[in-house]
Amino acid sequence: MYRLHGEFCANHPWEVIVATLTLGTCLFTIDSKFYLLSHARPEPGDINIDTVVMTLVRFPGIFTVISSFIFSSSAISCFGGDVSDVKDALFCFLLLIDLSKATKLAQFALSGERHQIKANIARGLGVLGPSLTLDTIVETLLISVGTLSGIRRLELLCYFASVSVIVNYIVFMSFYPACLSLVLELYDNFGSKIPWDFNKISEDEKPNPVIQRVKIIMSAGLAIVHLQNRWTDKEENMPLIIEEYNNEMKDSPSSYFHYFRVSADQIVVFILLVALTVKFMFFEEEDFVTDTEPKPVPVKSKKLEKIAAVEENREGRSKEECLDIFKRDNALDILHDDEIESLIGVGSVSSHTLEKYVEDKERAVKIRRIVYGACCENVIGYVPVPLGIAGPLNLDGETIQVPMATTEGCLVASTNRGCRAVAARGVISRLVDDGMTRGPVVRFENIDKSAAALKWINDPHNFDRIKNSFDSTSRFAKLTKVQVKIAGRLLYIRFVATTGDAMGMNMVSKGTEAALNRIQQNFPDMEILSLSGNYCADKKATAVNWIEGRGKYVVCEAVIAAEDVRTILKTSVAAMVDLNISKNLIGSAVAGSIGGFNAHAANIVTAVYIATGQDPAQVVTSANCITLMEPTGSTNEDLYISVTMPSVEVGTVGGGTQLPAQSSCLELLDVQGSNRLQPGRNAGKLARIICATVLAGELSLMAALASGHLVRSHLKHNRSAQFTFNDRPFSVTLHSK
Structure with missing residues (x-):
């Protein structure tokens, strides 16, 4: 639970910081009229010199002391206390602030690689949180016993001390880890080297169980004491308390010069705070920074022993030593990122198998992304291509959203219309052959x-x-x-x-x-x-691929009701069949086409290829397609359409499929990576999806041509630009031919 809380604080630092500051500000500025004792307090403009001095001198000090004091003051103000009386609890306040926990959490944060800072903060809270929670409960119950004494000064002292303990706990569990995560992230983004490196930090922080049981028993006993003494109703004594407090305030001087008088105890307080500030800022920090060789801590697990052993000789570790460590442990966790990169560079480790040897999967992705030579060389950036979604596509009883990356207007919209046309009865697909070639x-x-x-x-x-x-x-x-x-x-x-x-x-x-x-x-x-004699044939329009196939040989079919043809496609079955024969069959034969017996299969194939990380150059072969249409049904009123694609060259691993955006598109299709149970199933499904999407695209374009809507749609979505002349808009049609 504490570790999950730490992960939230470390991963959402801005939200935690802003929320805590907002809450503190609200508490500090709450209207005093809501509190019973508020009318007896000084006016808002009457600021005591103690508060000014204590606040100003604490700002240069250690972070925990500053934040704890500020939020404690806010809490005291919220509950109707007089902030100027904080000086009465000053020494108890300083005594209760535990800087060792904050230091320990910082050590956890800096105990590994840069990318592990947030995880280490969460791990630190998971280790330190439970014991700190119990200590806070015990201290609060124990100190607050003094509020039952009846002695006003002692009650104030214990009251403020109890509030300080609770607030310090809240600050440590939320505000401090959020700030720590944010500062270290900013420090890292500026390219600076983090000075601390407690690589051998130990998680063996569990307190003595006997002491913990004693604390629990003590907490229970103190809770009983508080319940017994606070059970009675004290409302009848409240007027006496108010009257006593008002009498004290009447006796105090009203001159503004009173707030600038310095008493002996204030001088002592000021000297003490300055000394503590100097100590925290210079001496303790210097101890941390100069301690380049942290004291060895006991490690019990074999993995921690290995990490401690190899870290002693971190500098100058050769590739051979790193390789020996990898072969010995069959893991890469104890190696640094640059060492893992060197092993990938020499071929000792495959980048796609990093998750097998690294427990932190995000670290594996990070290393793989920065390894040079992936997909492209001399990389200077990325060229963004608009990405759209066509669908839902009803394919073999499964609903699929198809990602399409394109710069052509109307393409996604047209394919989407085709998906709507086949939605009722769906598309049936079959993978009839599979075989990549090399000639x-x-x-x-x-x-x-x-x-x-x-x-x-x-x-x-x-x-x-x-x-x-x-x-x-x-x-x-x-x-x-x-x-x-x-x-x-x-x-x-x-x-x-x-x-x-x-x-x-x-x-x-x-x-x-x-x-x-x-x-x-x-x-x-x-x-x-x-090794290649062009008999493969790769990335060339050839009859051998059209006849024999290359990659995935896929066939899809669908039946569209006559009503859907009229309402969705805005044409008739007879017009579609006639146009398909005249255009896709006879027209392509007249042109001497090889594998081009279709309307625009390459359009859809290219868009899906770019979106899913395929090789776009292979569209020249993969777009081989023949589209057939004929009337069907008992009265030949419905439309039957089939699309046959013998050479769809796709994969779901390797190449561009490992890039983050393309991998996400493959995940959208539920085909990302390799299918371990049935190797080849994911790539085969991707080929079937592409073929079915081509069918939808063929339907829509052929319908637009049959009804004469093609030109109008392109003028609307892709071919016109609007300008103004003399404050009057007019359209210009851009012709490419």
Whole structure:
């Protein structure tokens, strides 16, 4: 409970600080008429010299003393006390302020890496909070016994002392950790090095259980004493108290010069406070800063022993030493961030496996983000692209919101309309094939040897030998087939393999290299010209990908009721079917299109690719699509539509999918990362989502073309800009062609 409270204070410092200051101000300025004894107090303008002196000299002092005094004064003012009488409780007040707890919490805050400050503050409150709470209860009950004595000065002393104890506890549990978190965060943001580094702080702060039990028994007994003595109704004595207090006030001098007279006890108080201030500001702080080698503390766990051991030789630790520590402990927690980065840089640790070796998951993300070479080199910033949501899309009985990053107006709105059109009956999708490809080119001395190699590779008995070599390079890459084409003495070998949830280009390339080495054992004179011979084919419009497929081979279908076609799409089934034949089928054939038998599949594929961290260059292959429409139903009044995409190249791990924004979009689709139970399921689902979204986009655009709405919508959303001339608005249409 205390640790969670500490996390809240450390993570919301501004809220805690402002709330505490506001509460303190309200308490200090509460109208005195609400209190029974208020009419006997001095007027608001009568400020006692004791309050002025004590407040001013405390401001340069230690933080805890200042804040405790200020908030104690506010509390005393709130409950109707005279702040000028605080001098009576001064020495008790100074005695009760425990700076050791504040120092200990600061040590906890500075006991690890910079990113762990907030967590360490929470850990410190979790350790110190319970014992401090019990001590506060005991001290308050014990000191407040003096308020039952009947001696006015002693009652004032105990009253103010009790308030100080309670307020000091509240300040320590809220205001102080919030300020500590905020100051250290600002200190770190300015690029300064934090001077304290108590890396070996111990959590073994549990007090003696016998003493704790005694305190609990004492608290119970004191509580009984208070209840017994305070149970009687003292309202009948209140007029006597008021009269006595008024008589005292009448006897006091009314001259303003009275407030500037300095008595002997005030001089003593002033000297004492100045001495304490000097001590706190100079001597104790110097002890902390110069103590560069903190005293060893007993560590009981093996993990703390390891941390203490390696920290003794923190400076100058080589990569080899860090690697030895990692191999010995199979963990990275005891290494510093820069040391972990060095291990990633030399390839000893994979950045995507950091969560496996680091307990703090946020730390793993932080380290991975700053490791150079991720997704881009010579990084100077980011180019923001507007991100929209299309949906909900009813896909295979699941409701999905599809993120689309685009700078084209109307695209998200149009796709969203298509999602509405298929919402009633939904979209059905199927992943019919899966296989990423790599097609190297090799050369032989003559066509006899190249033909012999082709025959050997196509022999089913030899496929297992090639597959074993290919599959040995990865846990997820599994070779499914090999296609071979011959051109003279050149041989083009197309390896096809499943790659789990990764898009798989690097994975397949690695497996291809191992497979070629195996083939070369039987054909030593085979010359490997290139790992890619364009028979893959990657990022190029090719018939082989359109016919054979590459990546995910996906098919989607939907049936839209005639009424929905009329009301949502604003057209008719007959018009949609006729336009699809004329445009998407015949028109594309006349153009000699390869895989382009659609209206604008590339539009949707690109927008989803950018949003989810895919390689946008692969849209040239991934947008291969044929859209088919026909009337259906008992009376052929409904619309049947299908979209077939044989080469959707996607992945949910690696590449741009690890970037924060793109990873969040994948989480929105519930496909982020690798599916451990069924490898490849997440990437397959993403491909099906893309295909279904393309279907929605095809529906909407074809309907707009059939009804003549396309130009009007673009003029409204994307092609017009409004200007003023002589205070009269007019529109200018921007034509791109």
